[in-house]
């Protein structure tokens with residue numbers, strides 16, 4: 710499955726990440742300990758770290774490997790970041806909502822936009838996601854949008870801001886419902 714250039718929801722437009730989003734990502738995501746707690750990267754010490762990450766993201770998008778979207782309200786207020794990694798058998802989804810916009814249904818809306826698109830794709834579309842077992846917000850948002858929990862994946866990931874070493878993840882999966 711090749712993700713489309715943009716997604717649209719009743720409240721949001723998800724447009725491709727651009728270099729100009731670097732400061733936003735640093736201020737709202739990569740330098741924020743609470744947002745980064747269960748993400749697989751260490752906190753960024755400077756804007757330069759985030760600049761390098763964005764450059765990596767843009768080149769992997771160019772190569773068609775990974776797709777990054779900034780979700781904005783209709784007034785162009787950024788509310789979050791969506792990541793999609795396609796592979797032959799599935800699409801892996803990741804999600805961040807900026808702290809001041811949480812608990813407003815934006816996370817669910819962003820996930821639903823991807824599942825709605827995937828449900829119209831040919832073949833047997835499958836979308837997967839995972840999160841640290843302690844990441845209750847992520848598990849709740851994934852379930853709320855229509856993912857089924859597939860169980861614990863022992864020592865399958867890292868959350869360096871939550872604790873050292875490998876950590877258990879919860880796996881989630883979505884497939885088109887049978888009609």
Ligand SMILES: CC(C)(COP(=O)(O)OP(=O)(O)OC[C@H]1O[C@@H](n2cnc3c(N)ncnc32)[C@H](O)[C@@H]1OP(=O)(O)O)[C@@H](O)C(=O)NCCC(=O)NCCS
Pocket residue numbers: 743744745747748803804805806807810811812813814815816817818839840841844845846847848849850851853
């Ligand atoms: C996980 C995250 C994306 C959720 O986004 P959000 O916009 O706040 O979620 P929503 O408002 O759409 O809520 C969706 C559901 O999750 C529930 N939920 C959200 N945050 C929750 C929390 N902290 N604890 C328990 N439930 C929570 C909501 O009640 C809602 O449930 P409902 O549909 O049954 O009413 C957001 O908390 C976040 O960005 N966290 C930091 C980054 C992160 O950990 N991302 C996931 C990496 S795998």
